[in-house]
Amino acid sequence: MAVIHDTTLKPTKLELLTEWLPSRPWYRGGPEAPVLTRSGGFRLDDPEGEVGIEFMVATDTSTPEPTAYLVPLTYRGAPLEAAEHALVGTMEHGVLGRRWVYDGAHDPVLVAELLSLIEGRVPAHSQSIDGALDPEVIRSCTTATFTLDGFAPEPADDQEGTRVPVPRGMVLHLHRILNPVPENPPLCPEGAYGHVARGWQDPQGAPLTAVFVTLRSA
Template identity: 40%
Template sequence: MALLHGTAELVPSKRELLAEWMPQQPWFHGGEIKPLGSFRFDDPDGEVGMESIILTADGHTYQAAMTYRAAPLDGGRLIGTMDHSVLGPRWAYDATSDPVFAAALGTTILTGGTQAPLVRDTGTETVAVDPVVTVQGSGVPGAEIETIELLGSEVTDEGTLMETSGPNLVLIHDLEGGAKTMGDHRLTGQWDGVQSALLAVARLR
């Protein structure tokens, strides 16, 4: 379950951080970014926020994944820092450099999992939130898998390749350009007007 703080303010906003970070990435073709929606994974330890945001810019559709931490991550690729009015200072990282995200992504794909349920804290109650983006892994529900540890990551022509102790994972950023990316298992997403977009793949070794 992913908890959203409905009354919280972020300075700078996620959109402002990404507007500065995305033009520095080799997979971005330029233009003003417009978020379409996002989905989240759940950290079993409840420490790391994980969000993958779907955006458009100049006719291209992109995926940018971020993790949110209460302290710096050694070795993580920092996107920027934010002040969260409820949680305090937050460090936002490129999720493909965060071991918690790699484990969540790999597990979701291999076990046929979905995005985390969303719950909003309004200050007086918590209410369920309907997701704008839903995702589905192609693996076997309930499958037992070994712990997935991130060994390294690098940007390739397909997206960002995450080498792990289990499968190699590719998170696709340019969602039109990544349509032909191959893998043994995959993560697909749906949102308004899109029935099945390829978001990531897992390659077994």
């Protein structure tokens, strides 16, 4: 089980994202740097206990209409091989030392655990409470179990988000721009074989819910 340490991070996660987000094709901000707040999310466990996995909601309030971004991140104690292009940055952790922070769509550990979550084989964990599960995460799946031996993700970004091809002719769609859905959303979005949804808070503290990820045919 991952341990959440109450310690310092230099730079902070939001400071790293302030530099990184404007480089993404799905970024909706203006010419000025984003002004980010941490608005919610959840974590997954790496079975090997080596990689931190977090799905963060970061809200940019620099524009008249705030934008909530889904940012899946992985935290590693050493560089991920052949993933320099996916590096968000490095930070110094007060307990663990230097950590390499990656866009999680490129990390095979995150992709494998995300599929396991969709399939219902692993639970989601609280973003900030050590050892606690997150009962607010909603998931569904209508397809068979995936086998990912030797799988290396090759995601593609565009203005709509990130698509990660996975085995059996499927694609994970990471909805980088979170669009709120009505209360009691359908179990699975139309045309999808699975999904993950969760709530977060807008800058005024109002609760919102969105679909974070869908699993669809390629």
